[in-house]
Amino acid sequence: MTDRFSPLHDIHRAAGAAFTDFGGWQMPVRYSSDLAEHHAVRSAAGLFDISHMAEFLVGGPGAGAFLDYALAGKLSAIAVGKAKYSLLLAETGGIIDDLVVYRLADERFLVVANAGNREPVAEALEQRAPGFDVRIADQSDQLALVAVQGPASRGILESIAEITELGTPLADLPYYAITEAFFSGRPLLVARTGYTGEDGFELYIHVEAASYLWNALVEAGEPVGLVPAGLAARDTLRLEAGMPLYGHELSIETLPVQAGLGRVVALSKEGDFVGRSGIEAGPADGARVLVGLAAEGRRAGRAGYAVVETDDGSGAVVGEITSGALSPTLGHPIAMAFVDERVASPGTTLYLDVRGTLIPASVVALPFYTRAKESS
Amino acid sequence: MTDTNALKYTDEHEWILVDEDPAVAVDAGSVVVGITDYAADKLGDVVFVDLPAVGTAVTAGSVIGEIESTKSVGELFAPVDGTIVEANQAVIDSPELVNSDPFGEGWLLKIAVAELPELLTREQYTAITGE
Numbered sequence: 001m002t003d004r005f006s007p008l009h010d011i012h013r014a015a016g017a018a019f020t021d022f023g024g025w026q027m028p029v030r031y032s033s034d035l036a037e038h039h040a041v042r043s044a045a046g047l048f049d050i051s052h053m054a055e056f057l058v059g060g061p062g063a064g065a066f067l068d069y070a071l072a073g074k075l076s077a078i079a080v081g082k083a084k085y086s087l088l089l090a091e092t093g094g095i096i097d098d099l100v101v102y103r104l105a106d107e108r109f110l111v112v113a114n115a116g117n118r119e120p121v122a123e124a125l126e127q128r129a130p131g132f133d134v135r136i137a138d139q140s141d142q143l144a145l146v147a148v149q150g151p152a153s154r155g156i157l158e159s160i161a162e163i164t165e166l167g168t169p170l171a172d173l174p175y176y177a178i179t180e181a182f183f184s185g186r187p188l189l190v191a192r193t194g195y196t197g198e199d200g201f202e203l204y205i206h207v208e209a210a211s212y213l214w215n216a217l218v219e220a221g222e223p224v225g226l227v228p229a230g231l232a233a234r235d236t237l238r239l240e241a242g243m244p245l246y247g248h249e250l251s252i253e254t255l256p257v258q259a260g261l262g263r264v265v266a267l268s269k270e271g272d273f274v275g276r277s278g279i280e281a282g283p284a285d286g287a288r289v290l291v292g293l294a295a296e297g298r299r300a301g302r303a304g305y306a307v308v309e310t311d312d313g314s315g316a317v318v319g320e321i322t323s324g325a326l327s328p329t330l331g332h333p334i335a336m337a338f339v340d341e342r343v344a345s346p347g348t349t350l351y352l353d354v355r356g357t358l359i360p361a362s363v364v365a366l367p368f369y370t371r372a373k374e375s376s
Numbered sequence: 377m378t379d380t381n382a383l384k385y386t387d388e389h390e391w392i393l394v395d396e397d398p399a400v401a402v403d404a405g406s407v408v409v410g411i412t413d414y415a416a417d418k419l420g421d422v423v424f425v426d427l428p429a430v431g432t433a434v435t436a437g438s439v440i441g442e443i444e445s446t447k448s449v450g451e452l453f454a455p456v457d458g459t460i461v462e463a464n465q466a467v468i469d470s471p472e473l474v475n476s477d478p479f480g481e482g483w484l485l486k487i488a489v490a491e492l493p494e495l496l497t498r499e500q501y502t503a504i505t506g507e
Contacts, residue, residue, distance in 0.1 A: 034446045035421040232447050298424040326423045
């Protein structure tokens with residue numbers, strides 16, 4: 001696969017970023033320090049380039065009905081200006097991708113998918129479209145996406161004079177909502193969404209204007225502690241926030257209910273939708289379920305490590321870690337893992353097989369980290 | 377400031393400080409071992425270091441410890457045959473020293489050397505990393 005580059009690649013390189021492959025893209029993994037970038041998001045703000053995400057515009061009189069059929073949720077019920085987390089399912093009920101759907105207008109939706117799943121999502125949407133009065137346009141090559149995340153993010157955006165004509169003032173924009181605006185005369189979409197557990201915004205802009213927007217955000221944000229943040233920080237942040245990552249917690253083999261996403265599937269919606277039969281059949285007997293695990297000390301379980309039931313040497317494997325790290329915010333190891341249902345209750349003690357050393361860990365409810373509610 | 381040109385290296389990204397007179401080190405002395413700035417940068421922020429206990433006999437090329445960052449786990453290889461005479465407690469307490477001062481305060485081990493193997497010069501090492 002040929003590497004793809006963000007429209008912001010030169011800026012990242014000039015900023016000294018180290019790069020990593022992500023879904024076929026060369027994206028910044030860190031600029032200076034994973035931990036400093038992580039802590040900046042929790043205490044002030046971080047700026048992420050997530051232009052590798054895939055965007056599809058779905059429009060037409062049948063757009064709502066089409067999405068109800070093509071996706072797991074009842075998207076026709078979203079109010080204009082609001083967003084909804086949803087899933088694209090296979091017939092089996094397995095997850096092809098997790099995505100966020102924004103309703104931009106009555107007959108116009110923006111579907112945002114993972115970079116690595118752009119092709120499967122595009123194919124599935126096309127295959128499910130016949131019979132609906134709908135047009136689907138893959139906008140991934142035209143749109144850049146940057147995320148400003150952290151408690152200072154609203155103030156930073158409000159201080160940028162080039163952002164004008166906001167449909168909804170940011171103070172009034174609810175979580176999981178989107179509004180149109182302009183940046184230096186170019187159309188801008190401002191969504192109050194994110195993947196870090198903090199208040200924050202995701203900004204969609206044409207690729208040609210992406211570097212101007214990035215620089216304006218850096219200039220406005222640096223005085224209040226904003227730093228560019230890479231995928232390493234993004235991964236520890238989302239893990240603390242208990243958010244699943246496709247390819248780790250989610251896959252075509254996984255039914256939503258196993259990953260704690262049963263509520264995302266609108267079984268009560270009228271009509272058929274792709275995946276309903278698989279969902280109604282339910283997971284196979286013995287299917288594992290996703291849990292959080294918290295341990296003490298500093299040694300973390302990592303993706304792929306076994307979870308065992310006892311430390312008496314009997315070695316019964318009852319699960320496998322899908323994501324794990326030493327939590328920078330909490331100071332102790334955390335992990336998400338698929339485990340046998342009978343050991344999935346919070347409070348259960350299990351053992352992480354960390355390269356031969358068994359480390360006790362407690363099953364805990366997700367998320368690991370929840371930000372304090374703002375008083376305003 | 378450590379003169380990195382005076383150090384020896386392995387292709388597993390360890391550096392080795394040998395006494396000024398290599399003959400002395402081979403016979404009676406010990407060497408100081410750490411990982412290079414290149415390796416530290418590749419790992420990311422180091423958050424946990426597992427080092428062998430004093431008295432452990434080690435063989436060049438074998439895995440003797442682990443260096444964990446937020447993102448990944450790196451194995452530490454013994455660069456020489458010998459016996460561990462000291463593990464750097466400062467690094468065990470503050471693993472971030474591996475990132476902030478890899479050639480100084482972030483040293484990892486002192487090893488009494490049985491035999492000094494062929495090691496790389498700075499020039500040979502940087503040719504490998506391309507840095």
